Amino acid sequence: MQDRLFRDILPRVSKPIRYTGNELNVIKKNWESSRVKMVFAFPDVYEVGMSHIGGRILYGLINETTDHLLERSFAPWPDMEKLMREEGIPLYALESYRPLADFEVVGFSLQYELSATNILNMLDLAGIPVFSRERTDEDPLVLAGGPVAFNPEPFCDFFDMFMIGDGEEALPELLDEVERVRKLPRQEKLRQLAKVEGIYVPSLYKVAYDDDGSLASMEPLYPDVPRRVRKRIVANLDEAYYPDNPILPYMTVVHDRAVLEVMRGCQRGCRFCHAGMVYRPVREKSVETLQRQARAQLENTGYEEVSLASLSTLDYTGVDQLVKGLIEEHGSKGVGVALPSLRVDAFSIDLANEVQKVRKTTLTLAPEAGTQRLRDVINKNVTQEQLYDAVKAAFQSGWRAVKLYFMIGLPTETQEDLDGILQLLEEVKRIGNQYSRRSVEIRSSMACFVPKAHTPFQWQPQNSIEELQEKISYMTRFRRKGIKLSFHDSRVSFLEGIIARGDRRLGQVIYNAWKNGAIFDGWSEYFHFEHWQKALEESGLDPAFYVSRNRSYDELLPWDFIDSGVTKAYLRHENDKAQRGETTMDCRQEDCTGCGVCPSFEVEIDLRGGSERAHQS
Amino acid sequence: MRIRAEYSIGPELRFLSNLDTMHMMERALRRAKIPFALSEGFNPHIRLSMGTVLPVGLWGKKEYFDLELQQPMPPGELCEALNKVLPAGAHIVQAREIERNAPSLMKAVNCAAYGFILQMSQEEISRICQNILNAEKLLISSWGKKKGVDKDLRKGIYNIDIQPYEEFFCLMIWVGAGEPLNIRYDEIVDLLQQQGVPPQAILDVFREGNYIRIDEELYSPLER
Numbered sequence: 001m002q003d004r005l006f007r008d009i010l011p012r013v014s015k016p017i018r019y020t021g022n023e024l025n026v027i028k029k030n031w032e033s034s035r036v037k038m039v040f041a042f043p044d045v046y047e048v049g050m051s052h053i054g055g056r057i058l059y060g061l062i063n064e065t066t067d068h069l070l071e072r073s074f075a076p077w078p079d080m081e082k083l084m085r086e087e088g089i090p091l092y093a094l095e096s097y098r099p100l101a102d103f104e105v106v107g108f109s110l111q112y113e114l115s116a117t118n119i120l121n122m123l124d125l126a127g128i129p130v131f132s133r134e135r136t137d138e139d140p141l142v143l144a145g146g147p148v149a150f151n152p153e154p155f156c157d158f159f160d161m162f163m164i165g166d167g168e169e170a171l172p173e174l175l176d177e178v179e180r181v182r183k184l185p186r187q188e189k190l191r192q193l194a195k196v197e198g199i200y201v202p203s204l205y206k207v208a209y210d211d212d213g214s215l216a217s218m219e220p221l222y223p224d225v226p227r228r229v230r231k232r233i234v235a236n237l238d239e240a241y242y243p244d245n246p247i248l249p250y251m252t253v254v255h256d257r258a259v260l261e262v263m264r265g266c267q268r269g270c271r272f273c274h275a276g277m278v279y280r281p282v283r284e285k286s287v288e289t290l291q292r293q294a295r296a297q298l299e300n301t302g303y304e305e306v307s308l309a310s311l312s313t314l315d316y317t318g319v320d321q322l323v324k325g326l327i328e329e330h331g332s333k334g335v336g337v338a339l340p341s342l343r344v345d346a347f348s349i350d351l352a353n354e355v356q357k358v359r360k361t362t363l364t365l366a367p368e369a370g371t372q373r374l375r376d377v378i379n380k381n382v383t384q385e386q387l388y389d390a391v392k393a394a395f396q397s398g399w400r401a402v403k404l405y406f407m408i409g410l411p412t413e414t415q416e417d418l419d420g421i422l423q424l425l426e427e428v429k430r431i432g433n434q435y436s437r438r439s440v441e442i443r444s445s446m447a448c449f450v451p452k453a454h455t456p457f458q459w460q461p462q463n464s465i466e467e468l469q470e471k472i473s474y475m476t477r478f479r480r481k482g483i484k485l486s487f488h489d490s491r492v493s494f495l496e497g498i499i500a501r502g503d504r505r506l507g508q509v510i511y512n513a514w515k516n517g518a519i520f521d522g523w524s525e526y527f528h529f530e531h532w533q534k535a536l537e538e539s540g541l542d543p544a545f546y547v548s549r550n551r552s553y554d555e556l557l558p559w560d561f562i563d564s565g566v567t568k569a570y571l572r573h574e575n576d577k578a579q580r581g582e583t584t585m586d587c588r589q590e591d592c593t594g595c596g597v598c599p600s601f602e603v604e605i606d607l608r609g610g611s612e613r614a615h616q617s
Numbered sequence: 618m619r620i621r622a623e624y625s626i627g628p629e630l631r632f633l634s635n636l637d638t639m640h641m642m643e644r645a646l647r648r649a650k651i652p653f654a655l656s657e658g659f660n661p662h663i664r665l666s667m668g669t670v671l672p673v674g675l676w677g678k679k680e681y682f683d684l685e686l687q688q689p690m691p692p693g694e695l696c697e698a699l700n701k702v703l704p705a706g707a708h709i710v711q712a713r714e715i716e717r718n719a720p721s722l723m724k725a726v727n728c729a730a731y732g733f734i735l736q737m738s739q740e741e742i743s744r745i746c747q748n749i750l751n752a753e754k755l756l757i758s759s760w761g762k763k764k765g766v767d768k769d770l771r772k773g774i775y776n777i778d779i780q781p782y783e784e785f786f787c788l789m790i791w792v793g794a795g796e797p798l799n800i801r802y803d804e805i806v807d808l809l810q811q812q813g814v815p816p817q818a819i820l821d822v823f824r825e826g827n828y829i830r831i832d833e834e835l836y837s838p839l840e841r
Contacts, residue, residue, distance in 0.1 A: 006628070007820075011674050016632040024644075024704045248644060250630075250637045302644030302702075304662075333647070334661040 001089075001097045009087060013080045017251045018046035021072075021094030024248040025300060027063040028095050034069035036175040038062065038105035039093045043118035044522070046074040050247070051255035053309060054146065054167060055109060060243030061168050068175045071095040071103070075118045076125070078519065078526070084125060091125040100126035105178060106140045107171075108159075110148035113499035114492065114521035116155060117514040119144075123158070130511070132160050132203060137186050141178065141193075145170075150231075150278050151453040151559040154499045156202035157507030160190055163198055164562055165231030165278075166264070168241055170198040194225050198232035200562070201225070207504055213545050215503060215556045230563040235603050237264055237283040244296035248303075257305040257338060258297040260290050262322070266311035267586050267605065269593065270368075271379045271578050272407070274452035275311055277571075278564045280597040282588065286608040287318040291325055298335060306330070307338040314343035314351070318609020323355055341366075344382045349393040362443075363394045366405035369413075370420025376581045377412050379574070384424075391428050395435040402428060402442055408471050408487075409449040409463035411578065418471060421446075422478045429483055442483045446475070448493035452500050453559040454566065456574035459551040462497045464544075465490045491529045495521070497547040503558040506546075509535045565597030618686040620695060621715045621722075623839055627706035628676045628821075635670040641707060642667070642682060649698040654685040668722035668838070669729065669794055669827055672802050679710070679826035681722050681838050713839055722827075726838060728775060729794040730825040731802055732787045733809065736818045739779060742786050745812045746777040757807045761799065770808055773798040775830065789825060791835070 010016035031037065040058060042049030049055060055072070062070035071093035076084060084091070090099040100106050106128065108119050123130045128139055135142070144155060145163035152162040163170050174196050181192040187203070194201040204225045208216040220227055234240045242261065249256070263284040266276045285293075294306050306326060313319060326337050337355040342348045344365045352363070367387055369375045375382060391402060406421050425442055432440030448468050451457045463471070468490035475485060499506060512535035520526035536543055551557070553572055560568065570593075577584060587593045588605060598604055626638065633641065643663050646653050655661040664685035671677045692712035699709045719725075735742055749755065752771055759768040773793035780787045788809075792800035802822065810816060828835040 006631075010632060016673070017634070017637060020629075020632055022629060022704070022706075250633050250641060252636065252640070256640075299648065302647035304643070304647070334655045334663065336660075 001092070005089070005097075009080075009083055009089065012083060014077060015251065018074070019076065019080060019094075020250075021097075023250055025245045026095060026247055027059070029063060029069040031069070031096060031098075034067060036068040036105060036179050037071075037103045038068060038107055038175060039071045039073050039100055039103045041073045041100070041106055041108045041119075041122055043075050043108060043110075043115040043122060044112075044520075045077055047249075047251060047253040049074045049109075050249050050253045052109065052111065053259055053261055056243050056246050056259070057241065057261075058167050058171060059247070060245065061241045062171065062175070064243075064245075065241060066172050066175065068172075068179075071098075073100060073122070075122055075520070081121070081125065090127050091122055101128055101140065103140050104182075105143055105175070107143040107145065107163075110144045110146040110155070112522055113148055113154075113496045115148075116158075116499065116510045117518040117521055119155075120158060120511065120514040121519055131157055133157075135160065135186065141190075143174075147275060147278065150274070150562055150564060151500065151502070152200055152202065152562070153504050153558040154502035154506035154510065156504045157511065160201065160203070161193060162200040162202070163232075164200060164229055165198050165564075166234045167232075169232035169234055170196065174199060191222065191225065197230055200229040202504070205561075209505075213542075215558050217556070218558075218561055228561050228563045230601075231278070231565065233565075233601050233603060234264070234283065235601075235606075237261075237606065238285045238289050238608055242293055244293065245300045246297060248301045255307065256303075257307045258294065258301060258303040259307050259309050260293055260297075261285070261310060262290060262308050262313055262316045262319070262609075263310045266315065267588055268312060268315070268381065269379050269574070269584050269586065271377075271456040271574055272368075272410070272449060272452070274455055277454050277456075277566050277595075279311065280565060280595060281603060281605045283606040284316060284318070284608045287322050287325065287610060289608075290318075290322055291329070294326055294330070298330060304334060305336045305338055307340055309340060311341075312343065313339055313341055314348045316609050317607050317611050320351065320611060321609070323351060327355065344390050345386045346389045346393045349390050349397065352394075353397050362401040362403050363399045364403045364405070365390060367424065368405065368407055369410060369417060370406065370422070370424050371417050373581055374410060374413060374417045374420070376583050377578045378410055379578070379583050381583055381585070387424070388427065388431060391431050392435055395432050395440060398436075400436060400438060400440055402432070402440070404428070404442070404444045405447070406444060407447050407449045408475075409468055409493075411449075411457060411460045415474070418475055422475065425483050425485075426480060429480065432482075439482060444483070444485055446472070446485065446487045448488050448490050450493050450497045450500055453557070454562070454564050454571070456571045456578060458501065458557065458571065459553065459555075459575060461550050462494075462547040463490075464548055465494050468493070489524065489527070492521070492527060494543070494547060495529075495532055498543055501558075502546055505539070505541060509539045509541065511535075512538050563600075565595075565600045567596035567600075570595045618689045619715050619717050619719070620684045620686060620690075620692055620712050621719075621839055622682055622684065622692075622696070622699075622712035623710045623837075624680050624682070625708050625710055626671060626677045626680060627708070628823075630704070630706040631674055631676045634673050635667060638671065639665065639667050641704070645699055645703050645707075646684070648702040651684075651695060651698060652686055652688040652690055654687040666721060666723070669726050671824055675731075675802065675822055675824050677824040677826075679837070680824070681726070681827060683715070683722055711839065722838060723795060725829050725841065726827045727793065727795055727797075728791055728828040728830040728835060730789055730791045730828070731805060732782075732789050732823050732825050733805075733814075733819055734782050734785050734787050734821040735814065736785055736820055737814065739786055741813075742779050742788055745809070745814065746779060746788065748812055749774065749777060749808070755808055755811075757804055757811060760801050760803045760807070768804070770800055770804060773800040775833075785820060791828075794827065
């Protein structure tokens with residue numbers, strides 16, 4: 001297999017190094033002596049998948065700390081896929097070059113709604129039936145986890161089970177169980193696996209719909225199947241497994257550096273943010289742990305940069321001490337520190353100045369909305385002054401370009417808010433002209449708001465493609481020298497929106513879209529809206545039902561049975577406050593906001609960075 | 618201190634691009650804690666310069682890089698330390714100190730040898746070699762910057778030889794590299810096909826080495 005790939009196949013494809021494996025720090029376990037054989041499948045190309053921290057954690061965790069085995073597989077680029085199909089080469093894992101069908105478990109990472117078609121394509125390339133109901137005892141168990149699995153329903157047709165929440169908690173236990181129930185018939189096996197906390201087996205539930213199309217009921221088929229599926233939580237992140245020996249890819253991957261996860265979760269409470277709701281509560285690592293992990297990773301990889309990852313790294317209470325410590329220890333060896341996301345305030349800029357050894361090219365900030373009113377609605381607790389102070393500090397210390405992220409189509413948005421974005425951009429440009437010696441460039445990227453399950457905005461309607469296009473053409477009329485606007489594709493956001501709050505009936509849409517030729521939908525060069533449009537028509541489902549409708553508080557939502565720890569009452573309260581333009585503070589600074597996660601999971605927010613300074617924003 | 622090292626890239630690493638190989642070396646230098654020199658400026662990088670680009674898909678027996686050290690280190694120790702941390706398939710063969718002002722690899726190397734392992738009889742291969750050496754002009758469509766323009770390879774072909782290679786024969790060809798005349802390996806492939814080598818007869822291609830050619834004599838970059 002390997003010989004054939006190297007001789008006949010790989011010389012004919014672009015970037016063949018994607019498909020060879022054998023990187024430094026790869027783990028090749030003995031096939032025969034490993035207990036459960038699982039493959040971690042990432043539904044995008046190698047350089048995207050290898051940048052994902054969750055995959056790095058699970059790979060090390062299973063291979064280093066258990067007797068099970070976890071190999072890797074990624075979506076082949078279309079040129080490689082074509083050759084594989086022509087030459088009859090099944091999708092294989094990079095460690096053993098074995099076909100995916102040889103594994104007992106195939107686990108997909110669901111990071112993005114539109115990666116669905118790539119998943120179907122990978123299963124098909126692997127010779128595994130794409131529909132769960134068509135798989136037999138001989139086929140692998142097909143699993144999915146990751147943030148998108150918090151609303152698993154649109155993907156039910158394709159997965160035998162889902163893993164909800166922190167994978168390092170659930171996966172070792174799940175694999176032990178898979179081994180224990182190995183001899184049972186498939187459906188019986190799945191029924192046993194559904195007892196593992198955090199595991200959802202869709203075929204064990206019966207779903208009924210009302211005449212208006214909304215969900216009427218969702219009932220377990222057997223009394224021993226849980227009515228609600230609770231997410232898993234790593235209670236102590238500081239002591240949790242983290243890989244000291246990550247794989248060092250040969251090719252340049254998207255995030256080609258050592259990565260530290262400084263904390264998990266975020267409690268700023270932005271009302272549009274899915275990750276901010278489902279990954280509660282905040283759990284930090286200590287500065288000592290992070291310094292030790294940085295040292296180990298740098299020694300074992302030789303990377304020239306270490307990045308501090310989390311949902312909001314500047315909120316980590318030890319960020320100042322950690323950054324200074326890392327620079328002191330590794331800076332003289334030419335190792336840099338990267339802060340992937342900056343908070344909108346002057347403290348962030350000061351810290352960024354310290355780590356920015358590279359030329360100060362582009363500073364990225366995310367005010368999200370153009371007026372204070374709308375920022376209050378979404379609970380993005382950033383004031384105009386904070387933003388202008390941050391920008392002023394940046395231009396004064398030599399930055400020459402600023403990139404600003406906004407969303408259009410937010411709940412309650414009016415033309416004033418769109419004008420607000422434009423005025424804000426002009427003001428930032430004016431500050432740049434005043435404080436920078438050279439001409440400055442302002443870039444702004446406008447995403448289309450997509451309401452997500454498990455957030456306070458889960459009941460809100462999403463703007464239609466037409467509404468969004470109108471807003472986009474209104475805004476593009478604005479032209480100023482040195483200010484560039486770019487917009488996300490409103491059709492892509494529309495499809496994301498359908499799946500983000502979809503139900504089981506969408507399985508046929510996803511399947512038909514793939515049959516029509518949809519693949520790599522997240523890549524603009526491969527995105528073809530017509531494949532999806534046709535699939536929607538074929539299904540007879542009304543897309544407006546999923547995206548444009550105002551859902552009532554009484555409605556049973558398809559993802560209600562997934563227990564993220566945050567109560568529906570809290571989400572509802574937050575949605576009500578949003579309508580009144582009231583903000584909610586971060587519970588680390590003020591009182592508990594009553595989201596429900598701590599009492600429900602008997603956990604607490606866990607702050608270990610030590611400094612109070614980073615609390616203030 | 619300036620070091621020039623000779624290394625090999627095995628068949629398992631044949632799909633690395635030049636940038637990939639450079640990153641692999643830089644990271645190995647860091648893991649091995651080699652006392653490399655860093656460049657000045659905002660974004661310091663290791664003072665490492667790679668020789669001529671090994672095309673993606675080829676493995677190489679004698680490739681070269683130059684490295685500046687901040688503190689002296691015996692070249693033998695450097696080879697040993699790097700070989701401990703390099704992935705299987707990459708190997709430092711030898712290294713030596715060179716003059717601080719010695720010409721760079723890119724300037725010095727002007728000849729490369731490629732080996733084509735062919736599934737053909739010795740007679741067929743030697744006939745092709747003779748044809749090539751006897752030709753006055755060998756026009757092929759250029760793969761380089763002037764893509765599609767006819768290019769005469771003859772002046773850039775210095776020698777051809779046939780050697781036994783396992784149960785097959787290897788056609789070894791020495792060609793111009795860099796300045797003044799650069800012959801790309803894919804141009805040689807075109808030439809061989811033009812001369813009657815069927816594509817499926819080429820079992821493997823590797824770069825045997827890089828040389829400094831002076832008055833028709835070949836020297837290793839470590840000698841000059």
